[in-house]
Amino acid sequence: xxxxxxxxxxxxxxxxxxxxxxxxxxxxxRYMYWYRQDPGHGLRLIHYSYxxxxxxKGEVSDGxxxxxxxxxxxxxxxxxxxxxxxxxxxxxxxxxxETQYFGPGTRLLVL
Amino acid sequence: xxxxxxxxxxxxxxxxxxxxxxxxxxxxxxxNLFWYVQYPGQHLQLLLKYxxxxxxxxxxxxxxxxxxxxxxxxxxxxxxVQWSDTAEYFCAVNGLNAGKSTFxxxxxxxxxx
Numbered sequence: 001x002x003x004x005x006x007x008x009x010x011x012x013x014x015x016x017x018x019x020x021x022x023x024x025x026x027x028x029x030r031y032m033y034w035y036r037q038d039p040g041h042g043l044r045l046i047h048y049s050y051x052x053x054x055x056x057k058g059e060v061s062d063g064x065x066x067x068x069x070x071x072x073x074x075x076x077x078x079x080x081x082x083x084x085x086x087x088x089x090x091x092x093x094x095x096x097x098e099t100q101y102f103g104p105g106t107r108l109l110v111l
Numbered sequence: 112x113x114x115x116x117x118x119x120x121x122x123x124x125x126x127x128x129x130x131x132x133x134x135x136x137x138x139x140x141x142x143n144l145f146w147y148v149q150y151p152g153q154h155l156q157l158l159l160k161y162x163x164x165x166x167x168x169x170x171x172x173x174x175x176x177x178x179x180x181x182x183x184x185x186x187x188x189x190x191x192v193q194w195s196d197t198a199e200y201f202c203a204v205n206g207l208n209a210g211k212s213t214f215x216x217x218x219x220x221x222x223x224x
Contacts, residue, residue, distance in 0.1 A: 031210060042201060042216035043155070050210050058211070090154060097210035098143050098162070102154040 003027050004103035006091050012109045019078040021106050023091030025071075029101075031094040032074040034058075034066060036087040037105075043090065049074055050097070081110045113138040115204050117215035124192050125223050132187040132218050134202035144185040145203040145212065146176055155201065161185065172196070194224045 003026030013019050023032060033048040035058075045058030047066040055066050063085060065077045078085055091103040118133040136142065146158040159170025166178040176187045185202060199219050205212040 033211065035214075040216065043214040045211060045213075048211050092155075097208070098205055099145065099157055099160060100147075100155075100212060102147075102156065104154050 004091060004093055004101060006089075006103040006106050008106060009104065010107045012111065013081050014111050015082055016080050019081050019108065019110075021076045021089055021091075021108070023074045023076070023103055025074075025093045027093060027095075027101070028071060029093040029095045030071075031097045031100075032068065033092040033094070033100065034064070034074065034076045035090045035092065036060065036085075037090060038087050046076065046089075078108075081108075083110050086110045113142075113204050113206055113209075113213045115202050115213050115215035117200075117202050117218050119218045120216070121219045121221070123221045123223065126194055127191050128222075130187070130189040130192045130196075130220070132200055132202075132220070134185045134187065134215060135183050136185065136202075136204040136213075137183065138204055138206055141207040143205040143207065144176075144178060145205070146170065146174070146185075146187050147201045147203060147214075149199045149201065149217075151198065158187070158200070192220070192222050194222050196220060197222045 005024045007022045034046040035043045044060045049055045049068040089106045092100040094100045114137045116135045144161040147155040148158045149155045161178045169175045199217045202215040203212040
């Protein structure tokens, strides 16, 4: 398995609070991605990064922001969590933007 | 914009039955195609991929997929499924040099022992 970790693995928070999820890789891959997985919706891309400080929006980016200050870390922030953001969040990495390798996921519950 | 359609949302088979999961994509250019698998409680992992060359590609655990360009399809097959193949299967498409993939909604496969 590729060297990808996500933290925290589980989180319960309240509506309106900020939440930051971290993805860390040891593979030195250029691309990093944040997805959310919900029943009936498959995987939906939130944001992705194609290099340090280079990020772009995915199809469900509203309410989320990201930062990548170094190659190995990609942070996803929910500025003000809502119940609709309850989901499983997966980070993925890719060397050339093709095959992706996924992290273990973070289960987020927003009450 | 690229899109991926997986026709079967839930498939139930008995062990030793043959499997075919449909995947069609929409994209106006050269594509890379993937099938990923997610076993219960785990993360997605690559099953197989097609970039170019022989349109029949073989992956892990006896799975194969055929790229039919004229039909914009990349169906996944396995001649004889096992209980351990119970999982969710995702088809994905990636435009050449796009840097990101679009995933289908997934097909849940349940194999009865």
